[in-house]
Amino acid sequence: MNDLGRLEDLPQDYRDALARQNLVPLWPGLRAVMPPQVPTRHTRPTHWAYQALRPLLLQAGELTPIEKAERRVLVLANPGHGLEKMQASAAIYLGMQLLMPGEWAPSHRHTPNAVRMVVEGEGSWTTVDGEKCPMSRGDLILTPTGLWHEHGHDGDQPVIWLDVLDLPLAYYLETSYHINGSRQAQREGHGDRAYARGGVVPSPLFERSGKRYPMLRYPWADTRAALETLAQDRPALEAVQVTYVNPETGEDAENILGFHALMLRPGQTLRLPARSPASVYHLIEGAVEASIADTGFTLAPGDTCCAPGYTGVTLRNRQPDTPSFVFVADESPLHRKLGLYEDRG
Secondary structure, three states: OOOOOOHHHOOHHHHHHHHHOOOOOOHHHHHHHOOOOOOOOOOOOEEEOHHHHHHHHHHHHHHOOHHHHOOOEEEOOOOOOOHHHOOOOOOOEEEEEEEOOOOEEEEEEEOOOEEEEEEEOOOEEEEEOOEEEEEOOOOEEEEOOOOOEEEEEOOOOOEEEEEEEOHHHHHHOOOOOEEEOOOOOOEEOOHHHHOOOOOOOOOOOOOOOOOOOOOOEEOHHHHHHHHHHHHHHOOOOOOEEEEOEOOOOOOEOOOOOEEEEEEEOOOOEEEEOOEOOOEEEEEEEOOEEEEEOOEEEEEOOOOEEEEOOOOOEEEEEOOOOOOEEEEEEEOHHHHHHHOOOOEOO
């Protein structure tokens, strides 16, 4: 069944006639696009060490003023897709962004969804749809599709964060574009406090926010506390993980990519099943060893690695006495919407 005809088996004049009509025979390339059992994957296990890229990012701050960069970012590109594609996986873009004291990254909006995971520094903020969101290490800030957003920095040290976007998908669909805007009038946001308690949301008997994204900032202090409490209350739980969700609906925080925080108990080794979506692991705190297929990486705080789909991942906390905390981004919401999600155990 797999012994299909080759393109070279067809006469050259026939192949030329097909090409003149913009036609391609399916059978020679059928197994390349629909292989047996496991899909073709360009995403490779890849590791980006923060201490290696940080000096290069700071150097970019010296070489290129924010006025010329608009967004000063080093893209974490997966070599399996080609560095020029600027992809970490089929649907995930990653970038490390730098903002220096006193700088302002101007307001714009775009079709790809984005989130910011703060890696280092204090004093910066992101304004999203007019709401001022302070940025501290480990905080997750949403900048969803179509919402105006800008970044500013009132502190005295560099601030660096990890950008996660569904840009590759939007680009593939030929729907990726941006629009520049003027500086936003800021208002103080309280979404992170209004939804700060699990199990409590605005009642349908009263008016809800009416916003697609009622909560834009997910403080790390709250997420870390939730993980620690979960671990304490359920000592037999193997995977201590929480998912960032829309607090009014319980749906994923954004509609294409999924975002999670994972706690590894002291000395724990956690084996994650092979699933269809690709995934990204970013270490917030601790020391972790990641094994992806036959490839191993040692992660320090700020490090990021990527795993292709249909591949098992093992994470080991290298700290025997203290937990480690990992931010996870994956393509699972997209796969579920498309009816493609698989968990192969």
